[in-house]
Amino acid sequence: MTTADDAPNGKGARVAVFVGAAIALLSLCCCVGLIVSAATWGDDLYHRVTRERGDTVRMGTAGRDGEFEFTVVRLDCGVAQIGDSFVSQTAVGQFCLAEMTVQNVGTKPATFTDTLQRAYGPDGVRFGADSAAGILANSDQQVFLNEINPGNQVTAVVVYDIPPDSRILKLELHESASTPGLTVNV
Known part of the structure; x- marks a missing residue:
């Protein structure tokens, strides 16, 4: 006989799946943001970050x-x-x-x-x-x-x-x- 304590917790599993999906979506958005930034400002941003000091x-x-x-x-x-x-x-x-x-x-x-x-x-x-x-x-x-x-x-x-x-x-x-x-x- 199975008691309530022995049953798998479906609510906890759903929360874990939801958190995992949110992290994956956030990571995807960050990657897309970096790609768009690089495409838009890539060369200029690269030169600003890596340029040497002036004269x-x-x-x-x-x-x-x-x-x-x-x-x-x-x-x-x-x-x-x-x-x-x-x-x-x-x-x-x-x-x-x-x-x-x-x-x-x-x-x-x-x-x-x-x-x-x-x-x-x-x-x-x-x-x-x-x-x-x-x-x-x-x-x-x-x-x-x-x-x-x-x-x-x-x-x-x-x-x-x-x-x-x-x-x-x-x-x-x-x-x-x-x-x-x-x-x-x-």
């Missing part, structure tokens, strides 16, 4: 990234304060001011922003730009977040607040977040 130049030499041609003309470190007698900012460590020309050599307007410009010190330590200090350093013109039309050139000072015992060995300059970047050895 490398010395300070004083022009180099290009995206729509922009950058020339770093001066790097001054050891600056304790930026601003004037009315508005100023004191460095936590020391300010390094990277003066550069930025020319749009492309065919469409492009926006320059200091937050994309990186500095590197010894052992690959990365420093970000200090935008507030950058506004004070560029008080005579509106450089950041303004479109630069093709053929136009601006002079900008990008400010980094780095430790007092550190130094900047190179800059990595970008026209946009999706460009490979221009390395400038200082």
Whole structure:
């Protein structure tokens, strides 16, 4: 005689089949999605993922990234304060001011922003730009977040607040977040 405890559980088997089918369907959808993505963006996506870093130049030499041609003309470190007698900012460590020309050599307007410009010190330590200090350093013109039309050139000072015992060995300059970047050895 068979009791209720000895009978196979049909409900559990149905749930297992349903879960298995859902996993198989999800896997199939992912594979189809990858195939469609590869067919649509394959070559461009491959090049974006595998492309090497951009050009490398010395300070004083022009180099290009995206729509922009950058020339770093001066790097001054050891600056304790930026601003004037009315508005100023004191460095936590020391300010390094990277003066550069930025020319749009492309065919469409492009926006320059200091937050994309990186500095590197010894052992690959990365420093970000200090935008507030950058506004004070560029008080005579509106450089950041303004479109630069093709053929136009601006002079900008990008400010980094780095430790007092550190130094900047190179800059990595970008026209946009999706460009490979221009390395400038200082």
